Amino acid sequence: MIMGALALVSEAAAASPVDGSRPNIVFILADDVGWNEFGFNGLDPKLTPHINKLRKDGVSLDNFYVHAVCAPTRAAFLTGRYAFRTWSDWRSEDFGKPSYLAKLGMKLVKNKAGEETRRIHGVDTNERTVAEVLKDAGYFTSIAGKWHCGEWLVGQLPMGQGFMHQYGHYGWGIDYNNKCILHNAPARYVVYDWHRNQKPVYEPGYATDLIASEAVNVIANHRMTQSGKKERQPLFMYVAFNAIHGPLEEIPRYVEEHGKRYAALKCLDDAVGRIVGAVDESGYKDNTLVIFANDNGGLREEMNAPYRGTKNTNYEGGVRVPCLMRWPEKIKPGSTNSGMMHVTDFYNTFATLAGGSLKQERKLDGMNMTDVIFGDAKSKRDEIVFEVSGSVRFPAIRKGDYKLVGKELYNIVKDPGEKKDIAARNPKLVAELTQLVEGYGKERPPLTGMDRLMSPALPWVYGQEENENVPQWIKDEVLKIRATQPQTWAPGTTPWPQAPKDGKIIYTGDGR
Numbered sequence: 061m062i063m064g065a066l067a068l069v070s071e072a073a074a075a076s077p078v079d080g081s082r083p084n085i086v087f088i089l090a091d092d093v094g095w096n097e098f099g100f101n102g103l104d105p106k107l108t109p110h111i112n113k114l115r116k117d118g119v120s121l122d123n124f125y126v127h128a129v130c131a132p133t134r135a136a137f138l139t140g141r142y143a144f145r146t147w148s149d150w151r152s153e154d155f156g157k158p159s160y161l162a163k164l165g166m167k168l169v170k171n172k173a174g175e176e177t178r179r180i181h182g183v184d185t186n187e188r189t190v191a192e193v194l195k196d197a198g199y200f201t202s203i204a205g206k207w208h209c210g211e212w213l214v215g216q217l218p219m220g221q222g223f224m225h226q227y228g229h230y231g232w233g234i235d236y237n238n239k240c241i242l243h244n245a246p247a248r249y250v251v252y253d254w255h256r257n258q259k260p261v262y263e264p265g266y267a268t269d270l271i272a273s274e275a276v277n278v279i280a281n282h283r284m285t286q287s288g289k290k291e292r293q294p295l296f297m298y299v300a301f302n303a304i305h306g307p308l309e310e311i312p313r314y315v316e317e318h319g320k321r322y323a324a325l326k327c328l329d330d331a332v333g334r335i336v337g338a339v340d341e342s343g344y345k346d347n348t349l350v351i352f353a354n355d356n357g358g359l360r361e362e363m364n365a366p367y368r369g370t371k372n373t374n375y376e377g378g379v380r381v382p383c384l385m386r387w388p389e390k391i392k393p394g395s396t397n398s399g400m401m402h403v404t405d406f407y408n409t410f411a412t413l414a415g416g417s418l419k420q421e422r423k424l425d426g427m428n429m430t431d432v433i434f435g436d437a438k439s440k441r442d443e444i445v446f447e448v449s450g451s452v453r454f455p456a457i458r459k460g461d462y463k464l465v466g467k468e469l470y471n472i473v474k475d476p477g478e479k480k481d482i483a484a485r486n487p488k489l490v491a492e493l494t495q496l497v498e499g500y501g502k503e504r505p506p507l508t509g510m511d512r513l514m515s516p517a518l519p520w521v522y523g524q525e526e527n528e529n530v531p532q533w534i535k536d537e538v539l540k541i542r543a544t545q546p547q548t549w550a551p552g553t554t555p556w557p558q559a560p561k562d563g564k565i566i567y568t569g570d571g572r
């Protein structure tokens with residue numbers, strides 16, 4: 061009921077002058093960077109000069125929220141729906157981990173070959189993604205980088221979800237140099253995961269640089285194919301860097317000066333500079349909306365200061381991230397917008413800019429923000445559902461100035477650092493918010509598709525079709541790395557973290 065009312069409000073909002081103006085949209089997403097690790101937010105400004113420049117040339121949204129980890133944020137961006145509605149609060153790899161399955165009353169299954177394997181999970185192909193909305197509205201749609209919304213079934217891969225061009229990896233992360241990644245669960249060895257247009261490709265180089273090069277090429281090629289055309293086809297370019305998510309292996313430059321993490325960040329900044337440069341050099345500067353955001357907070361609390369918490373928590377440090385937007389003449393340089401926004405809002409906002417249709421069967425949580433970002437309107441969003449029951453994390457909801465995280469209550473406006481739990485003093489508000497988030501929990505759909513199993517249990521390469529008739533070079537590459545991996549694990553230990561206990565997880569290592 062409440063969401064229905066919100067949808068009506070959003071439909072009735074005053075049109076902004078940019079509605080239907082069909083700009084190119086370049087959406088750049090970083091991975092696992094902490095709030096204060098960007099130069100414009102506190103860290104050494106020399107580390108992120110290009111990202112700082114975006115901040116200077118555009119608007120910073122300082123009340124912008126995502127979900128607490130990679131997959132739910134990406135699914136929410138793609139579908140315009142809170143992660144729980146697509147079960148994306150559970151990552152695909154979680155369905156191969158006994159400790160996670162136990163929380164759903166399930167056990168690890170075996171495939172027909174008798175191998176313990178993963179149940180297949182990803183964003184349902186019947187979701188209408190933002191790429192599909194923009195493609196239907198006449199955009200050319202492209203993704204370069206990390207997907208993490210299903211790595212096996214063709215219908216759950218980017219080109220089954222509205223992208224006309226694809227480059228990068230499907231899984232939770234990538235070794236930036238050898239393009240392999242630990243399958244994570246339940247098999248413990250690496251899988252090859254680097255593709256163009258959903259065919260495996262071998263390309264030497266550092267993943268951050270390669271993702272940037274692909275985006276630059278897409279932008280340049282788009283310009284060439286558009287020249288001389290009467291009707292301009294706009295471009296939607298989704299660039300999802302793995303940086304600076306672990307594993308941080310060899311980094312081609314800056315390591316001696318800055319150490320691995322910040323060398324990776326500086327490489328990410330180089331990449332952002334190249335992509336924005338390609339937009340400008342192609343003559344697209346004035347009709348392109350460039351967005352830079354981050355998918356969730358950093359792994360350690362000090363990275364997210366002044367906010368509390370880390371990735372995989374629903375404290376501000378986990379879910380409040382920087383978001384910059386540049387569109388010359390349409391957005392005031394160096395401005396700040398404090399309207400509350402959620403990553404799902406891009407769905408409605410992009411559709412409105414594109415003159416696309418928001419009609420669909422499934423309930424949208426996103427709200428059109430064009431009049432907030434490009435006009436003077438105040439954000440009508442006063443609520444964000446981060447988590448409901450049935451997640452591995454505690455239910456969490458922001459409503460107005462307040463946020464309920466499990467049983468804790470904070471006034472985010474007065475206490476953005478969430479230092480003072482005020483639940484005991486506000487039992488009525490706690491009861492109201494608990495009831496509200498429980499109501500949303502009842503909207504979680506049944507979990508389906510769990511009879512689909514990954515077979516073989518340990519593929520050579522991600523993508524069910526790509527794993528048929530695997531070329532020898534992939535097998536050679538993968539075997540070479542598997543030979544260097546540990547062959548045994550102590551009983552009861554796993555190469556991946558255990559499921560959170562009591563809704564909490566402590567993050568270490570490569571960010572899994």
Ligand SMILES: [Ca+2]
Nearest residue numbers: 091092130355
């Ligand atoms: Ca992430």
